[in-house]
Amino acid sequence: MAEIDGKIVDALARVSQAFRVLLRNEGKSNALSPIQIQILIFLLFQSGERSKVIALARHFDLTKATVSDSIKSLAQKCLVEKYVDAADVRSYMIVLTGRGRELALKSAGFASAIEEPLDILSPMQKEIIFTGLLQLIRQFHLAGIISIQQMCFTCSHYDHLGSGHYCKLLKSGLADKELKLDCADHQLSL
Numbered sequence: 001m002a003e004i005d006g007k008i009v010d011a012l013a014r015v016s017q018a019f020r021v022l023l024r025n026e027g028k029s030n031a032l033s034p035i036q037i038q039i040l041i042f043l044l045f046q047s048g049e050r051s052k053v054i055a056l057a058r059h060f061d062l063t064k065a066t067v068s069d070s071i072k073s074l075a076q077k078c079l080v081e082k083y084v085d086a087a088d089v090r091s092y093m094i095v096l097t098g099r100g101r102e103l104a105l106k107s108a109g110f111a112s113a114i115e116e117p118l119d120i121l122s123p124m125q126k127e128i129i130f131t132g133l134l135q136l137i138r139q140f141h142l143a144g145i146i147s148i149q150q151m152c153f154t155c156s157h158y159d160h161l162g163s164g165h166y167c168k169l170l171k172s173g174l175a176d177k178e179l180k181l182d183c184a185d186h187q188l189s190l
């Protein structure tokens with residue numbers, strides 16, 4: 001491994017540590033675990049199929065049993081409610097209650113302590129870091145380290161446009177900064 005590779009791995013571990021610390025602190029102040037906080041924030045932006053236990057387990061790379069335990073605990077705290085899917089009575093969708101939504105909105109800013117320092121980077125530096133991270137996430141997925149990511153680089157609608165990017169669904173070129181990490185229209189590329 002080249003020296004720079006080891007330093008990148010070390011740097012990624014430290015960024016990950018920063019997220020863990022912030023999530024833990026956010027959870028502590030609300031008597032919730034880090035994953036419970038993440039589920040609440042996730043549900044702010046997801047509904048339907050994407051709010052089912054199986055989708056949550058896939059997104060967070062956890063077992064369905066672990067997610068179900070967290071949902072049970074959140075429901076006991078009146079932060080989420082379950083609705084049986086009329087099209088498939090064996091599964092249910094999870095929806096934030098009013099209190100859960102309030103808490104999720106407040107907690108969604110937990111990463112602002114990381115976002116603010118990004119201001120020291122130029123727009124070009126941000127794009128280089130962003131596309132580099134997307135490539136890494138894709139490789140982690142291909143290596144089986146993390147599950148399917150709803151991102152452009154694993155999407156059947158994605159194509160190259162010269163040295164750039166193109167979405168066949170949107171019929172539009174995508175600048176580096178427009179590449180998506182979590183797209184609702186994602187179709188897994190086989």
Ligand code: SF4
Nearest residue numbers: 152155157158167183
């Ligand atoms: S559908 Fe979404 S994830 Fe797929 S290429 Fe288009 S923008 Fe990217």
